[in-house]
Amino acid sequence: MAIRCYIPGPLREHADNRSEVEIDTAGGTLQEVLAGLWRKYPGLRDRVVTEQGEVRQHVNIFIDEENMRDCGGFAAKVKPGATITIVPAVSGG
Amino acid sequence: METRKFVSPKKGTAVVMVGTVKGAFLLNSDASRERWEVSGPHFPGRVVYSMAYDGRDGRQRVWASSTHFAFGTLLHSTEDFGRTWTNPESAPVKFPDEAGQSLKQIWQIAIGSDGEPGKMYCGVEPAALFESNDAGESWSLVQGLFDHPHRPQWQPGGGGLCLHTILVDPSNPKRLHVAISTGGVYRSDDGGISWQARNKGVSAEFLPDKYPEFGQCVHKVDRHPSRPDRLFLQNHGGLFRSDDAGDTWSAIANGVPSDFGFPMAVHPHNPDTAYIFPLETEMRCSPEGKLRVYRTRDAGNSWEPLATGFPDEPSYETVLRDGLDTDTLKPAGIYLGTRSGKVYGSHDEGETWSLIMQGVPAITCVKAAAV
Numbered sequence: 486m487a488i489r490c491y492i493p494g495p496l497r498e499h500a501d502n503r504s505e506v507e508i509d510t511a512g513g514t515l516q517e518v519l520a521g522l523w524r525k526y527p528g529l530r531d532r533v534v535t536e537q538g539e540v541r542q543h544v545n546i547f548i549d550e551e552n553m554r555d556c557g558g559f560a561a562k563v564k565p566g567a568t569i570t571i572v573p574a575v576s577g578g
Numbered sequence: 579m580e581t582r583k584f585v586s587p588k589k590g591t592a593v594v595m596v597g598t599v600k601g602a603f604l605l606n607s608d609a610s611r612e613r614w615e616v617s618g619p620h621f622p623g624r625v626v627y628s629m630a631y632d633g634r635d636g637r638q639r640v641w642a643s644s645t646h647f648a649f650g651t652l653l654h655s656t657e658d659f660g661r662t663w664t665n666p667e668s669a670p671v672k673f674p675d676e677a678g679q680s681l682k683q684i685w686q687i688a689i690g691s692d693g694e695p696g697k698m699y700c701g702v703e704p705a706a707l708f709e710s711n712d713a714g715e716s717w718s719l720v721q722g723l724f725d726h727p728h729r730p731q732w733q734p735g736g737g738g739l740c741l742h743t744i745l746v747d748p749s750n751p752k753r754l755h756v757a758i759s760t761g762g763v764y765r766s767d768d769g770g771i772s773w774q775a776r777n778k779g780v781s782a783e784f785l786p787d788k789y790p791e792f793g794q795c796v797h798k799v800d801r802h803p804s805r806p807d808r809l810f811l812q813n814h815g816g817l818f819r820s821d822d823a824g825d826t827w828s829a830i831a832n833g834v835p836s837d838f839g840f841p842m843a844v845h846p847h848n849p850d851t852a853y854i855f856p857l858e859t860e861m862r863c864s865p866e867g868k869l870r871v872y873r874t875r876d877a878g879n880s881w882e883p884l885a886t887g888f889p890d891e892p893s894y895e896t897v898l899r900d901g902l903d904t905d906t907l908k909p910a911g912i913y914l915g916t917r918s919g920k921v922y923g924s925h926d927e928g929e930t931w932s933l934i935m936q937g938v939p940a941i942t943c944v945k946a947a948a949v
Binding site for chain 2: 495496498499527528530531532533535536537539541543544573574576
């Protein structure tokens with residue numbers, strides 16, 4: 486079963502202008518799922534993670550409704566059929 | 579202010595590139611520099627800390643860095659003055675894995691000498707230098723500076739630990755100066771392989787040792803192309819000049835209302851002439867609310883206020899380190915951009931000034947060129 490990934494507006498131009506993309510995988514770690522997303526849409530990677538491989542400070546990645554930072558980071562398990570949501574943090578003026 | 583998507587400069591005209599905390603603008607005027615066309619905002623919502631114009635080898639290429647608060651920093655260029663910009667898939671400027679650092683900002687884009695039309699540099703935060711040998715297609719960390727034994731002792735200034743100034747010597751492509759806040763001035767005489775601190779005579783009033791080998795909070799340095807050993811420096815307190823490529827520095831804050839400020843811009847044709855924007859030290863605004871550029875025409879032995887055309891009413895303005903620049907036309911055009919979103923210009927070397935643009939976000943950089 487595919488994993489669905491939601492792409493925030495500012496990054497959609499690097500994902501064929503799609504808000505939602507599917508990664509064919511039976512699940513695995515978040516790291517593995519994101520690697521599949523980077524393969525499919527390479528322009529997303531450097532905008533979501535730093536050159537040191539860390540998620541950018543003001544980017545949040547949710548596995549279903551749980552922030553990856555609270556459930557194991559890149560090592561968190563992603564079950565088949567789960568949803569990955571990438572969102573920038575809210576910001577002020 | 580009427581803006582358009584792009585400008586279409588003709589040969590012999592002036593282009594002014596304005597970076598702000600929420601996007602960039604491109605301005606164009608004929609040689610009279612009295613009426614300006616404005617395009618933008620380019621990269622709306624993104625911080626544009628650095629811009630540059632590359633007119634070497636028949637190019638008409640404008641460069642800009644953009645930083646999205648969440649999605650990082652990228653380098654872009656346009657060959658058609660803003661009609662289309664590159665939007666690279668992968669970040670062009672980034673630290674290698676082994677550096678253990680992540681790019682925060684690109685503070686400076688520097689074009690190499692005419693004799694090396696593929697050479698470019700970027701100065702970044704955290705303080706490091708990147709170079710390109712293919713006119714910006716690919717970039718690599720200048721390892722010699724990154725490995726400098728002083729680097730662990732450099733400290734961030736108020737704006738961050740940044741390499742904000744890159745000076746290419748047009749007569750000697752192996753010689754390069756950079757300036758770091760706070761680290762001071764460093765020079766390489768071998769194309770970036772090795773670097774030496776060059777701060778003798780530059781003060782650091784905030785340190786126990788007032789004249790250290792390095793650690794000064796240098797705000798901006800500029801050099802004149804026809805006399806490349808002469809450098810002018812605006813320090814975090816103090817104005818200095820070197821006539822020996824930075825080996826020694828002499829204080830030149832003679833008759834200025836404040837020796838604090840950020841920018842320093844050398845006249846494009848006269849190595850004795852330079853421009854500064856003094857700031858009152860506590861408020862960091864134009865002293866007494868009087869908007870003035872100061873000019874020296876005798877290499878810093880004296881400075882004169884340039885006021886004609888600036889507002890008579892109180893103007894508590896701040897100009898950041900890249901907020902003052904000159905074009906290369908004759909007579910030279912001088913431009914400054916303020917944190918309150920105004921751009922002033924002079925088409926007569928500073929004698930008279932006029933408001934070119936207002937109402938844009940806080941200005942981070944103003945860069946001028948003749949195309």
